[in-house]
Every structure is written in structure tokens, then in C-alpha cells.
Amino acid sequence: xxxxxERRRFEEVMMPHLNAAYNLARWLTRNEHxxxxxxxxxxxxxxxxxxGFRGEHGRAWLLGIVRNTCYTWRQKNRAHLNAPYDxxxxxxxxxxxxMTENGPESILARRDDLRILKDALxxxxxxxREVVVLRDxxxxxxxxxxxxxxxxxxxxxxxxxxxxxxxxxxxMQVKQGVYDGM
Numbered sequence: 001x002x003x004x005x006e007r008r009r010f011e012e013v014m015m016p017h018l019n020a021a022y023n024l025a026r027w028l029t030r031n032e033h034x035x036x037x038x039x040x041x042x043x044x045x046x047x048x049x050x051x052g053f054r055g056e057h058g059r060a061w062l063l064g065i066v067r068n069t070c071y072t073w074r075q076k077n078r079a080h081l082n083a084p085y086d087x088x089x090x091x092x093x094x095x096x097x098x099m100t101e102n103g104p105e106s107i108l109a110r111r112d113d114l115r116i117l118k119d120a121l122x123x124x125x126x127x128x129r130e131v132v133v134l135r136d137x138x139x140x141x142x143x144x145x146x147x148x149x150x151x152x153x154x155x156x157x158x159x160x161x162x163x164x165x166x167x168x169x170x171x172m173q174v175k176q177g178v179y180d181g182m
Contacts (some may be wrong), residue, residue, distance in 0.1 A: 010050050013058040014043065018061060020138050021066045028070040028132045030122055033175040034077070060140065067130065072175040074126075120170040130165030135160055 025035035040096055042065045046058075068106060119128060134148060135156075136139045143159075146153045 006050065007047075010047055013053075013056070014046055014062055017059045017062050018043075021062055023137065024063055024066050024130070024133060025070055025135075027121065028067070028126060028130055029073065030140075034073065038069050038073050039066065041073075042066040047068065058147055060144045063134070063138070063140075064150070067148055114123040116171065116174050120167050120174070123170055124163055124166055128159050128166060131156055132163040132167065136164075 018039070021039045022035055025038040026032055029035050029038060036123070045060055046053075047066050055061065108122070119134065124132065130149060131145060134145045135142075140148065142153050142156045145156045145160075149156065151159075
């Protein structure tokens with residue numbers, strides 16, 4: 001009976017964060033199938049150690065486990081790190097944009113903008129990419145990111161600033177290339 005109530009509590013606290021866990025894993029691995037495997041492994045780890053979890057909000061705790069699982073996966077799979085990843089075919093954001101916009105020009109413009117942004121994010125070094133994703137896509141506070149990434153808040157702030165600067169530099173290069181190509 002106790003095991004059943006623990007399982008129910010785990011599901012109530014952790015399952016609402018499944019999308020955030022997958023999103024972080026996908027950005028860190030750059031591959032949807034690897035991200036699915038990592039999230040599954042992270043949830044197994046979280047369940048195994050759930051008795052040690054003290055709190056109501058498990059999002060940061062869970063994403064810390066996802067992050068650590070990603071780094072473990074990265075150590076084991078270095079050969080696959082540079083494999084290209086085509087998000088456009090399965091990305092729900094792109095599919096949703098295509099479904100909701102009316103004109104073909106706006107569909108193409110949104111799709112291109114999203115592709116450019118995702119390409120820029122993919123080019124960030126992992127330590128900057130994870131902080132940018134956690135802050136700007138997952139809306140975590142600096143303190144929460146520090147806990148997830150197990151780094152000081154000052155390091156979070158500097159990585160975020162550097163990551164955003166690198167992201168902007170890449171986007172400016174793309175913009176410059178578009179204007180030069182005209």
C-alpha cells in the first residue's frame with residue numbers, strides 16, 4: 001500500500017514535467033530518439049531516488065537528473081555528438097505554425113526564423129546551450145539553474161550572458177549573409 005501511494009505521489013509531482021524534461025534532453029543531445037531514451041532513464045533514476053526528494057515542486061530536481069543523465073550519455077556516446085538532427089520534420093512548434101497561419105509567405109517566414117534560431121542554439125557549446133535553454137525556453141530562475149547545473153549563480157549569469165552573446169553573433173552572421181546575398 002505504501003509503495004502504491006509513493007508511486008502515485010511520484011506521478012503527481014514528476015509527470016507534469018515530462019515535456020520540460022524532454023525539451024532539455026533534446027536540446028542537449030540534439031536528437032529526439034536519444035532524448036527519449038535519456039528522459040526514460042532519468043525518470044527511472046528519479047523514481048529510484050524519489051524517497052530522498054523533499055519538496056513539492058519537482059521540476060528543478062527532475063531536470064537536474066535529466067541534465068546529469070545527458071552528461072553520462074554524452075560520455076558514452078561521443079561519436080554521435082556531431083550527427084545532424086532534422087527537427088523540422090517532427091517539431092510540434094513548426095507543425096503548429098503551419099496549421100495556424102493562413103498565408104504561405106508567413107508560414108515560410110516563421111519556419112525559416114525558427115530554423116535559424118534552432119541552428120544558432122545547436123551551435124552553442126553545451127554548457128552555454130543548457131543555461132540558455134533552461135532560462136529562456138524553460139523559464140527557470142538563476143537560482144534554480146544553479147541547482148540543476150550544480151554551478152554557482154555567478155557562473156549561471158556569465159554562461160547565460162556569453163551564450164546569448166554567441167547566439168546573437170550567429171544570428172547577426174545569418175542576417176548579414178542574407179543581406180549580402182541579395
